[in-house]
Amino acid sequence: MADLADTSFSGRALRRRTFLRVAGATAASSALVLAGCNDKKEDNPTPTPEVTTGTLTFKGDDTGIFNLTYLLAQIQADFYQKLVTTPPADFTAADKEAFVDMRDHAVIYREFYKSVLSTNAYDSNLTKALEFNFTPYTLTTRKGVYEAASKLEDLGVGAYNGLGRRLRNLSYLRLLLKIASVKARHAAFVRDQAEPNSFAGPDVVAITGSQASLDTVKTPVEVATLLSPLVPAVLVADNLMLL
Amino acid sequence: MDFLNLLARLADLDSTAAAPQPAGARRAALGRLGQAGTALLPGLLLGALSQPATAGTLDTRTRLDVLLLVRQLAALGNELHSRALGLVPGYTALPLTAAEKTGIQVIREQEVQRVALVSQLITDGGATLPAAPRYDFTGSQNGARAALYPDIQTNPDTYLLVAQVLKDAAVRVYKTQVEFVRADIYLSELLLRSHTVEARHASHLRTLRRQRGATVKSWISPDDAPVGTTGTAVARVYAGESNSVQAYSAADNGALTSVPFNSTLPINVATPPLSPEAILRKVAEAFDEPANAVVATDVAALFTY
Numbered sequence: 001m002a003d004l005a006d007t008s009f010s011g012r013a014l015r016r017r018t019f020l021r022v023a024g025a026t027a028a029s030s031a032l033v034l035a036g037c038n039d040k041k042e043d044n045p046t047p048t049p050e051v052t053t054g055t056l057t058f059k060g061d062d063t064g065i066f067n068l069t070y071l072l073a074q075i076q077a078d079f080y081q082k083l084v085t086t087p088p089a090d091f092t093a094a095d096k097e098a099f100v101d102m103r104d105h106a107v108i109y110r111e112f113y114k115s116v117l118s119t120n121a122y123d124s125n126l127t128k129a130l131e132f133n134f135t136p137y138t139l140t141t142r143k144g145v146y147e148a149a150s151k152l153e154d155l156g157v158g159a160y161n162g163l164g165r166r167l168r169n170l171s172y173l174r175l176l177l178k179i180a181s182v183k184a185r186h187a188a189f190v191r192d193q194a195e196p197n198s199f200a201g202p203d204v205v206a207i208t209g210s211q212a213s214l215d216t217v218k219t220p221v222e223v224a225t226l227l228s229p230l231v232p233a234v235l236v237a238d239n240l241m242l243l
Numbered sequence: 244m245d246f247l248n249l250l251a252r253l254a255d256l257d258s259t260a261a262a263p264q265p266a267g268a269r270r271a272a273l274g275r276l277g278q279a280g281t282a283l284l285p286g287l288l289l290g291a292l293s294q295p296a297t298a299g300t301l302d303t304r305t306r307l308d309v310l311l312l313v314r315q316l317a318a319l320g321n322e323l324h325s326r327a328l329g330l331v332p333g334y335t336a337l338p339l340t341a342a343e344k345t346g347i348q349v350i351r352e353q354e355v356q357r358v359a360l361v362s363q364l365i366t367d368g369g370a371t372l373p374a375a376p377r378y379d380f381t382g383s384q385n386g387a388r389a390a391l392y393p394d395i396q397t398n399p400d401t402y403l404l405v406a407q408v409l410k411d412a413a414v415r416v417y418k419t420q421v422e423f424v425r426a427d428i429y430l431s432e433l434l435l436r437s438h439t440v441e442a443r444h445a446s447h448l449r450t451l452r453r454q455r456g457a458t459v460k461s462w463i464s465p466d467d468a469p470v471g472t473t474g475t476a477v478a479r480v481y482a483g484e485s486n487s488v489q490a491y492s493a494a495d496n497g498a499l500t501s502v503p504f505n506s507t508l509p510i511n512v513a514t515p516p517l518s519p520e521a522i523l524r525k526v527a528e529a530f531d532e533p534a535n536a537v538v539a540t541d542v543a544a545l546f547t548y
Contacts, residue, residue, distance in 0.1 A: 081512070100513065101460070104522075105529040111508040116491060157439050165431040170422070171491040171499075177418045178489075178530040180435070182462055184442035185449075185531075189461040192450055197346040199447040205353060205440055213356035214436040215443070 060239030153187035158218035410445035418533035
């Protein structure tokens with residue numbers, strides 16, 4: 001018992017205390033705190049990630065993970081905005097209301113990730129935002145729109161389920177989890193509209209074998225591959241696979 | 244700056260000496276769970292401890308505690324839905340439509356599968372499964388007190404309300420349980436993937452209720468009609484859900500930074516723009532808040548005797 005308790009709790013407390021003691025003993029300088037906290041980052045000063053010559057490479061750390069979820073949020077916000085602006089002819093008032101909600105949520109996620117990432121956002125130095133391509137989807141009918149939304153929301157759920165364990169920062173994980181379940185609620189809703197009672201269908205929630213009752217999970221590379229038809233850049237998520 | 248880096252490295256070294264690296268801890272923990280009989284010493288199953296969500300009692304839970312909680316909630320859900328579908332002797336099926344039944348069956352099957360999966364993990368880990376509890380979904384504790392939901396076995400609206408509350412509670416509680424198993428990649432992913440299934444179920448039940456006339460969105464919203472009297476276990480499932488403040492620390496255990504939803508972030512994109520109060524309600528919808536295990540076990544206790 002002692003060894004495990006030490007590693008998981010006392011050890012962490014000691015680390016925190018030691019850091020504070022070392023920091024406090026020297027000077028009350030904000031530069032010092034930054035130096036201490038950013039120790040690891042200074043080993044690799046490359047901005048994270050970069051879009052160069054049409055390639056977006058995600059760095060193998062928490063900022064790389066949040067850049068992927070940021071990209072997902074940008075795509076979803078644009079998707080929902082497009083349909084709020086130009087809904088299919090057979091959209092009902094209830095459909096429009098739900099899409100306004102999901103548009104607002106996606107915009108909130110996009111701005112949230114951008115705010116957290118700050119200068120680490122992949123597009124912080126881009127003069128022009130990426131323009132996403134939704135031509136793989138049929139967006140002129142209610143059914144087509146809900147099927148497209150289902151694909152995007154299920155992809156989000158799978159992505160989040162694969163990214164959670166790769167995050168190091170606990171406060172980031174908490175936020176990711178707060179968002180993941182709302183995405184799953186969106187996914188269930190749009191799936192039910194596309195096909196009644198498909199909210200947790202066998203294509204997303206396994207019904208047999210050792211994965212039975214567990215939701216979809218995608219690796220970062222799978223997510224990048226699924227997103228690539230929508231994004232005007234080559235997505236490289238290999239670094240996230242090592243986390 | 245080199246001197247400051249040196250200090251930071253010294254701090255790192257210090258902690259490295261005191262505590263093995265996470266990989267070592269994980270291996271050790273896995274090894275322990277694999278040993279028969281460890282369940283007799285719950286301390287051996289200690290996973291990563293989380294920060295307490297609030298000052299006061301520190302919620303420390305082992306991986307076994309987490310698995311038992313998941314099993315408890317899934318078994319409770321299975322019984323609730325099985326009775327509603329008329330699958331349990333002595334309980335008549337509720338007058339649900341054929342389409343409603345189809346969806347409930349999906350939820351029930353996934354509860355059954357979750358109970359099986361988690362039971363297997365618990366017994367593989369050397370622990371024994373607790374005896375099946377006795378359930379009374381009217382909340383009367385088998386007649387020991389006044390019923391909270393006297394018509395739950397005849398009125399679909401009552402049943403769907405209770406079902407939704409249990410699912411929303413599970414979604415919130417799973418979030419905190421992940422923190423206790425973080426050292427274990429398999430269990431972390433299992434919890435994450437179960438957590439989003441619970442959210443799918445909750446969303447579907449909410450959609451069903453809305454179709455039957457209830458004021459409720461498919462996602463938890465401040466605009467939802469209240470589900471119970473303030474202060475009751477059921478109402479506590481939604482306590483704090485209207486929060487629109489989110490914060491993070493860029494460094495582990497560093498200072499918290501609040502996300503400026505209420506000031507500088509350009510999130511109010513509606514035409515015309517929403518009121519400041521209304522856009523913050525959307526922010527509250529966009530984040531499901533975590534809750535300690537007791538929020539779910541208190542609701543489960545209403546229906547168990």
